[in-house]
Amino acid sequence: MADSQSENAAGKGGKTGRGLIFGLILALAGGGAAFYSVYSGLILGHHGPAEAETGAKPSQMPEVAFVPVERIVLPLGSGDTGRYLHFAAQIEVPLAHEQETLHFLPRVTDVLNTYLRAVEPEDLSEKTALIRLRAQMLRRVQVVLGEGRARDLLITEFVIN
Template sequence: MSDAETVAVKKKGKGLIIGLVLALIAGGGGFFAVYSGLILGHGDAAPEAAEEASIAELPEVAFVPVDRIVLPVGPGNSGRFLHFAAQIEVPKAHEQEALHFLPRVTDVLNTYLRALEPEDLSEKTALIRLRAQMLRRVQIVLGEGRARDLLITEFVIN
């Protein structure tokens, strides 16, 4: 290797090392700026402001408990029972209406659950599908915009 080639290789190596050191310094500085809130943040006031905003934005809801339903599962006297309990999330303004129609809600859920086959309950995604079906039925009974969600609090087959 000639002297000119050796000098060229040494200059190339120095440039690579300098570039790597500068990249590490820039990365560390960027991390510090983001972590300390200088960039993409609002300093120490951000968590408090975000907490106050999230509290103010929470909707006014009420949870109306649905009577517990116990149904036989399977053919004949298999001795297996489904224990079901839920709560309906409703806007606070419609809580009394939901309570008034609670017997109808219980009836429609009881009728739907009795029509299920044991195979419908044993699938992995059964609870998700059943919850969606039951919520739709509850929304029909209570009227549009009155039932926000159906929260299943007990779903046990023994």
Template structure:
């Protein structure tokens, strides 16, 4: 009986390849058709980006407010090392005067924050990203909601 259970069928059933080939051909045709539709512009969000026009006002209401450069001593454990920092604030054009009026407070909060940073944290290669987000959050707290969109660091140099 054990020998009867171990036998294999003489003609193993072959799986039909027709559905596999048909699926492959359909995938190629549909992929090619989708590429053509996107490339030729039949799909609006396709391969070609629309060129900005004069009616595009996405950037018309943005103004950049330069901040005075800061030179910060890095503390007693840093020896005589200093940090030179300069930045610009991206603001709504309608609120540029309001933010400019608050510039001394912005400089104060940035100076205080950068002075408190540990030297070891500044040596980290990814520190600028974290510092930038922390400084932006503090600037937004000082200026109020909706006034400052971004903080652009233009100079960040150790001596």
């Protein structure tokens, strides 16, 4: 009787093992098919590296100019702390507006200088401070230069010592 029970358990274990292996093979085949269909563009409309090899040209770069803003050095906090902010940036403008931007550069420097002087030293210690400051300064530059003239403000130096 004990022998028949052990034979039944061994028989069931063999069937379970084959079913598990069969399920694993089906899962791998399904995963491979899903990967291929997404990679080749059959699903989601994405085209793989074959599109890059066909010589598809990237879109043409816009004609822009980068106008450097004069370097600004400001004391942080009270003057006797010995800490200074060194700031430099470039304004990305459409090429057609480069000369106008150069003409208004003293106003841009003034608005940036005024804004940076109003920033508290504690505000500069936050992780997202540079992103927030950049957005605020870009908005002020856009107001000075007029809508559609300043595309971006690229911060090239932001050092606190």
